[in-house]
Amino acid sequence: MxxxxxxxxxxxxxxxxxxxxxxxxxxxxxxxxxxLWMHTTLVRLLLPREGxxxxxxxxxxxxxxDAGLSxxxxxxxxxxxxxxxGPVWLVNGxxxxxxxxxxxxxxxxxxxxxxxxxxxxxxxxxxxxxxxxAILGRILAGLP
Numbered sequence: 603m604x605x606x607x608x609x610x611x612x613x614x615x616x617x618x619x620x621x622x623x624x625x626x627x628x629x630x631x632x633x634x635x636x637x638l639w640m641h642t643t644l645v646r647l648l649l650p651r652e653g654x655x656x657x658x659x660x661x662x663x664x665x666x667x668d669a670g671l672s673x674x675x676x677x678x679x680x681x682x683x684x685x686x687x688g689p690v691w692l693v694n695g696x697x698x699x700x701x702x703x704x705x706x707x708x709x710x711x712x713x714x715x716x717x718x719x720x721x722x723x724x725x726x727x728x729x730x731x732x733x734x735x736a737i738l739g740r741i742l743a744g745l746p
Contacts, residue, residue, distance in 0.1 A: 604688050605688045605689040605690065605691065605741065605745060606686060606688060606689070606690045606691070607690075607691045607693060607738065607741060608683075608690060608691070608692050608693070608707075609693040609694070609726055609727060609734075610693070610694060610695065610698055610700060610701075610724050610725065610726050610727075611679070611700060612692055612694055612698075612700060612701045612702070612703055612704035612707045613699075613700040613701070613702050613703055614679065614680065614702075614703045614706070615671070615674035615675050615677055615679075616675060619702065620671060620674070620675060623671055624668050624671045624672060627667035627668040627671055628668050630664065630667070631664065631665060631667070631668065636664040636665050637664055638662060638664060641662055641664060642658060642662075645657050645658055648723050648725070648729070649723070649725060649728050649729055650728075650729070650731075652731070653725065653728030653729060653731060654728075656728055657725060657728055679707065680703075680706055680707060680710045681710075683707055683710040683711050683714070684710040684711070684712070686711070686712075687712070688713065689713040689714070689715070690711040690713065690714045690715070691714075691715045691717060691737075691741055692704055692707055692708060692711075692714065692715070692716045692717065693717045693719065693726060693734070693737060694716075694717070694718055694719065694722075694726060695718075695719050695721075695722030695723045695724060695725070695726040695729055695730070696718050696719060696720050696721060696722055697721070697722065697723045697724075698722070698723060698724040698726065699724060700724055701718075704716060717737055719733050719734065719737070720733075722734075
């Protein structure tokens with residue numbers, strides 16, 4: 603049996619929500635160094651030290667945020683989840699701004715589970731790495 607873990611991605615990429623994020627990406631891109639200082643500051647404020655170091659280690663491609671967000675508009679995650687034959691675990695941080703549609707995502711899954719990680723933000727695996735690893739361990743232990 604195979605399964606799918608979808609972490610920090612329970613948002614339908616369409617409409618005003620997406621447009622607001624695209625507008626923000628365009629504004630941030632116009633800042634000096636494409637807003638890298640703001641991104642770095644927020645990462646350091648919102649993540650534990652080790653998670654912040656991991657998030658910033660490989661550099662941050664801020665210049666492609668708008669294009670990336672635009673590309674997500676072509677996705678149809680609810681339909682894709684409904685068509686997926688295996689079990690699906692939706693894992694979201696309690697403070698994740700992208701969990702807005704998690705109930706819709708869960709309802710679409712023929713065999714779905716929702717796990718909300720306390721005190722975690724959008725970057726759930728970096729915000730609560732031990733809890734996230736434990737969740738993955740429990741999921742793997744339940745698979746044949």
